[in-house]
Amino acid sequence: MRQTTSNEESEDASPRRGGKVQGSQTLLRGLDMLDKVTDGPIKLADLAQRMGLTRSTTHRLANALIDRGFLTFLPREGYQLGPKLLHLGFLAQSRTDLVQVARPLIEELAAQTEDTVHLGRLDNDQALYLDKIPGRRRVEISSRVGDRQPLTSTGLGKALLLDDTPVRWQKLFDDDQAAGAPRADYALWLDRMYGYVTEGRAYDLEENEDLIRCVAAPVRDASGKIAAAISVSSAAQYMDDARMAALTADVRAAADRISAELGWRPQADAAEAPATRKRGKDKG
Known part of the structure; x- marks a missing residue:
């Protein structure tokens, strides 16, 4: 008969005193163990x-x-x-209603900023508006839920593109221009996009609608991919450069909270975005 060590007795003796205590402690240990192996295969000694x-x-x-x-x-x-975790992850993601998850958070952002907040996602190379929370200011913004807008001239659309490559950016830009998007200079647009990638957010500087500016940020799913974006929009008189810079932290924080609800977990050592790497090669 195998003898247990004093450490094992200490670990196992207390839970046996009550079924509920034993069950809850075992469950918590199991969940902790799943957390410990998220970075890849780990040997028994290291796991212990x-x-x-x-x-x-x-x-x-x-x-x-x-x-x-x-x-x-x-x-x-x-x-x-x-594999069971992969199966459960797919089920959870497929049953997650993005609008339902995001609604309380974008309502909170609209109340905090007093400006209009949009939620949208990519749809056939356009930005599809899924939800809109009007602001308290008397600012008329023409967007409606269900509208599709150009990706390259809207803040929300550009936020959806932050992980894409400059090759795809140029194709979308050219397509949008050919389809009648407001005229823009590609070199200036591209330079701004590199900055947006660095900052993790995007601006609309009256590019899509006269006298309307916005700050937008991407929403990520459990895989880390951009699944949607949110934006805060208002009249240019309320959106000078200083206020747009100040709003960045609030918009990104709200987007990150929605992302967390979708299962996203930020990685401190995440790889550079493709566009950032490409720019470095271009300059070199």
Whole structure:
């Protein structure tokens, strides 16, 4: 009969005193273990160290998660997330109503800024407006839910393009210009887009509608891809350069909160955006 170590006795003895305590602690340990393997395969010894548990307890818990499909084990590499999590992730994403998730957050942003807030997504190389919260100011903005607007002349549309390459940018710009979008200089537009990528937001500087400016930011899904964007729009008299810069943090924070509701988790060491890399090559 195997003898347990004092550490194992300390870990396991307390939960046995009550079924509810044991169950909740085991559940929390299982969830913690899933968090510890999100970065890729991890060996048993390293996993035990991260968990603060003995190797035998870690092994027993990991095997239970493997049986349920939440983890898999790769020989010579270690434990990694299993297929059940992928299945659940797809189900959760497919059943998430973007408008329903975003509505309370964009209502809060509209109340905070007193300006009109839009929510939109990409639709056949156009920006489709999914929701609109009017502001408190007496500013008439012609957009309506269901409208489709050019990507390259709207702040919301440009926010949807922040991860794209300059090659795609130029194609969309040329297509929009050919389709009747307000005339614009591509060199100036491109230079601004590089800046928008760096700042993680985009502006509309009266490019789509006279005397209307906006600040926009992307919304990301669980995979990290841009799934939508939000914007704060108002009359130019309320949107000078200083206020647009000041709004950036609020708009990005609201977009990030919506993204978190969709399952996005920011990575501190995320790779450079494709456009940023391309610009560096162009300059070199």
